């Protein structure tokens with residue numbers, strides 16, 4: 220196991236974000252899915268961008284995806300990150316078709332490649348709750 224790295228606590232601004240982070244706190248990655256046209260979406264929002272429906276539900280993600288893109292932060296954007304920079308922030312394309320931004324774990328960012336298979340892993344926050352990160356897939 221890697222050394223403990225402090226992370227900033229999410230600050231949801233609406234109840235959809237709150238629900239997203241509540242699922243994460245339980246170690247489950249969930250995204251919204253439109254119940255009219257079955258289109259998954261992220262970040263959380265009130266209406267389907269595909270069909271305009273306001274009917275939706277939370278569905279559990281398989282937690283697997285591929286690296287769509289990334290950036291390497293050479294300056295810490297938050298005091299919590301001063302111990303770990305430079306660090307990579309990934310855009311992961313999930314199997315469900317949505318993209319999520321999260322940090323990289325268990326791999327040197329110098330070895331990243333577009334299309335690399337990754338899986339979600341959760342880390343506990345000192346303040347309670349958990350944050351999703353991605354690591355290379357082991358299967």
Ligand SMILES: [Zn+2]
Pocket residue numbers: 253254255256257258267268269270271272
């Ligand atoms: Zn829809």
